[in-house]
Amino acid sequence: MKNIIIYLLPTYIFSVSLNANDDMCDTDSYEENMRMQVYSHIVSDFRYKWINNTIPYQFDNTPPVRKREAVLSAIQHIESVTNLKFIERNNINKDKYPDFININSEDGSGCSAKIGRRGGEQFMKIGGCTRLSVVHEFAHAIGMFHEHNRSDRDSYITIHWDRIRKDKRQNFQINGSESENIRGYDYASITHYSTHTFSTSAWPTITTLNGEKIGRRDGLSMGDIYTINYMYPSYTDHKEVVLYSDKGHKGKKYKLKNSSPLLGDFSKELSSLIIPDGFSVILYKSANYTGEYTSLSYMDDNAQIIDSFNNNVSSVHVIKSQTQRGVIGDVYIYENQYNNDTELFKLISLDQKNEYGHFPINKSNNQYWKYLRTLKN
Known part of the structure; x- marks a missing residue:
């Protein structure tokens, strides 16, 4: 039996720099991922997705040239294979992007990132990161958990607890979190720890049950790419969400092709809306996608739900639904x-x-x- 499991969400993920072996590409794993349509381990709540497939970022300080180049190289890699785009935040556009990643590149800051869009400023630390580690941290910020923390990981790997540094054992726990396992286990994921991560000796902390190699990669795996594009489908064929001032899809009309952080005067008049097939929206009572919210899909009775929301909507997050593929009988x-x-x-x-x-x-x-x-x- 295959299933999708949802948990409660931890907010921070800590990871480590990849060693020299991590810079190598495991071609066999990549080809196997394509055959199996392997996906990964992601945050399931739409609230933690970035708006309009856009991730704003800025540097917390003036980074060394090599750190800035590592970030820009990681961004170029992600943008080249996914539907995401990154925007560097500055004094001119900062009001347009209230939710953003603040990148701290100070030496000794380690490597860490929060999972998904958390709202407002959120830090990503890259002081101890290589280029591949920066890709790893961006994967977390996009909304991906560590692959080895999946709820089904014990069917694929063995964790050797006695070999792990005591202060790092929490990094190997199965997530008791709001997460979603999508399809098969991805040994080649950029988010998967390598065999000797946080080992107290020369012995591995993670071994695979089938001998599959882990921790050897040169970027996002095919499974990672599928996963990110599953979370953030293309907007090229985006249809319009239509808002109405009166019930029954009547009255003044307001069209949205993308998310809107501020509806203005129309926010007090919203009484019904038309959501295209394959789309969902999240209605927020506050501007910039904050505060109390309610979710609607194209199949919901939107007038009834809007009534319960007191006709008070200040911002709307428009979401193209994720590709939903499954096997009949599951x-x-x-x-x-x-x-x-x-x-x-x-x-x-x-x-x-x-x-x-x-x-x-x-x-x-x-x-x-x-x-x-x-x-x-």
């Missing part, structure tokens, strides 16, 4: 945010693109899903 776990229940569904059909649609929110069936039972309240 059972999935769904964290229902509308009733706070954990529910079990069986996939019963796919659309013409071999993708599945949204889960029902009221313990019922739809064309894609058969409701089985509630696991907990």
